Amino acid sequence: MADELVVVAQIAGAFGVRGEVRVRSFTANPEDCFAYGPFLDQNGAQILTPLKATPHKDGFIVRPEEDQQREAWEARKGELLHVRKDALPAPDEDEFYFNDLIGCEVVHLDGRALGCVKAVHNFGAQDVLEIESEAGGYMLPFTQEAVPEVDIASRRIMTAVADDYLPDSLSNDAE
Numbered sequence: 001m002a003d004e005l006v007v008v009a010q011i012a013g014a015f016g017v018r019g020e021v022r023v024r025s026f027t028a029n030p031e032d033c034f035a036y037g038p039f040l041d042q043n044g045a046q047i048l049t050p051l052k053a054t055p056h057k058d059g060f061i062v063r064p065e066e067d068q069q070r071e072a073w074e075a076r077k078g079e080l081l082h083v084r085k086d087a088l089p090a091p092d093e094d095e096f097y098f099n100d101l102i103g104c105e106v107v108h109l110d111g112r113a114l115g116c117v118k119a120v121h122n123f124g125a126q127d128v129l130e131i132e133s134e135a136g137g138y139m140l141p142f143t144q145e146a147v148p149e150v151d152i153a154s155r156r157i158m159t160a161v162a163d164d165y166l167p168d169s170l171s172n173d174a175e
Contacts, residue, residue: 005040005082006099008033011048014073015061021048021073023081024059031055036088039081048081096152098127104155106131106140109148114170117157129157135167 012022025033031053039048049065091097098120106114106129115133120142122128127142140146140161149158163171 004085005042005044006085006088006097007080008036008083009039009081011073011076011079011081012059013077014070015056017070019064019068019070019073021062021064021068021076022056022059023048023050023053023062030060033081033083034060036083038083040083042080042082044082044084047076047079096150100152101129101150101157104150104152104157106157106159109158109160110172112170112172114159114166133167133170135169138165138167140165 008025008027010024010026012024014020015022023033025031027033034050034053038046039050041047047066048062050062051065052063053060054062085097085099088097101117101120104117106117108114115131115135115138117129118132118137119130120127121130121139129140129142129147131138131140140159146161146165147157147159151157
């Protein structure tokens with residue numbers, strides 16, 4: 001079931017005393033996160049059904065269908081909100097969902113196998129691929145320059161990243 005879910009938002013905490021909740025959207029158009037049905041937890045259980053969402057600072061104030069007290073929403077602060085992948089629009093030809101990258105093989109343009117994508121992160125500056133390899137885990141910048149080709153159909157990502165980003169045993173110097 002987790003493969004069928006996509007993170008679109010996050011609970012940012014409670015709001016007021018009437019059971020409203022603050023939500024931070026991760027979609028390109030922030031209000032779009034409310035268009036894909038109720039929000040689910042990582043296991044697919046429904047946890048938040050928005051009745052009304054009002055823009056507020058860096059997110060939204062949501063009046064939920066669920067009758068939960070302020071303390072319950074506050075306890076869920078930081079929880080990721082998922083929707084079913086089949087509720088999302090199909091990506092354009094040159095686009096993809098980040099969760100489609102998980103498990104893809106990473107290959108250097110010179111043919112070296114560099115591992116598989118374990119996760120995609122954004123720590124504020126840019127998107128980063130977390131790669132798992134025989135040499136251990138490491139991070140690659142997910143930019144057009146470092147990753148010029150992503151082929152979701154073949155589950156392969158081609159990279160032109162400099163050896164400085166790679167563990168020593170994967171760099172050309174190790175050969």
